[in-house]
Amino acid sequence: MATIFITGSTDGLGRAAAQSLLDQGHRVVLHARSADRAAALGGLTSRAKGLVIGDLRSAAETRSIADQVNAIGRMDAVIHNAGVYTRPSRGATPEGHAETLAINTLAPFILTALIARPARLIYLSSGLHRGGEGSLDDLDWTKRAWNAATAYAESKLHVVALAYALARRWPNVLCNAVDPGWVRTKMGGAGAPVDIDTGQRTQTWLAVSEDPAALVSGRYWHHLEQQEPAREATDPRFQDRLIGKLSELTGIELPEV
Template sequence: MPQTRIAVVTGANRGLGAEIARQLIARGLHVLAAARNPGGAQRVNDVLGAGAEPLQLDVTSPASVTAAVEHAVGRHGRLDVLVNNAGVTDGAGRASELPMDTLTATLEVNLLGAWRLANAVIPHMRSVGYGRIVNVSSNLGSLSLMTSSSEPAYRVSKAALNAMTRVLAADLTGTGILVNAASPGWVRTDMGGPGAPRTPEQGADTPVWLATLPDDATTTGGLFYDRQPLPW
């Protein structure tokens, strides 16, 4: 019988992250539901049941990332899937008036946190010749679609996350580790707000699809929306 895949989902204490975790569990994966607040992760565990377990993880802290990955590998012996979902936004504002500390804080979570965690799990994925890394991006990070100046720090961080997806995918060619980015669209979550047109279930579909690509899949280095390529 195949070994159960072990997945880490960041920002899994609510909204899109919790829904991604739920859908992965429904597909037979065991999910470490990661959140900065241990209580938040535990609440997700209480809702998701035996297919999940809480994982305290602050993606902005190198020490926290190292400790979380060591704990996960020590407990399960492997890490197969990483969904970098944790993210923050700067909201409405003008790029020409953006405080640099706001930009720094946004990049720290959306880009550096995702990259930091990816680099921590990749050696364990290499050891088994299998891995799926999914970076939750956004239509707002597409240079081709970027015609508004709203949420400037968020847009720039997601465009950078897309670039990170490309360079990591190229670096890992032939290792069995596939790295892709997914836009969930505008989703009704705490971040997206009640007026968003898409449900968390709809938003989670593409990240979950990429996280569960079959063993013989070769799709890597792409940006997808509703399972279709999205312009960079």
């Protein structure tokens, strides 16, 4: 059985993935933004291998999350599930970054760099990432007028590009991105067309399956099928520029190999 860390596992797709993996007999490390949010996990906590707490909005707390995970032990897989949708304003994190960028892009980057390297990495994206091209000139929204939808699309493009970059850099790690679709969660709303079990299925399959179809890297998935992502996501030059800028913003270098 595998050990899997899932960010943002108190509700929605993260909780559904945790429940599915626990039901299959796997060991799951849960994540909550705060102690109050952890209380919402209820009985899942007693079934889990561990629980880490920290707000992905804060770089310092994100570093602490990595330390907590490493203290539990090496993960077989990490599902970067946590994210926010449209923020009404740019906001500002403790480090001064745009909140959407910090939670959706910087936090997965920091955790990827600092958590002991697992065998598999899965990043949750969105089909909306295709509207995020051209973001690197003002990654942190310090010059542009705020556009919540564009900021979200850009952040989801970033994690697809990160998955593809890591597939090149780290050939011994299976790195993939997943579009779960528009799912009936608190974020997606009651009118969303995709049920939560379908929404969580691809990422949990990629995290633990020994099916040869799942043992691939540098792919973009939607409902267990490979799709083509936005052009920029697959461009090594864009990937390298993105990683360089994320390193500048976080002060963390992503290992080359």
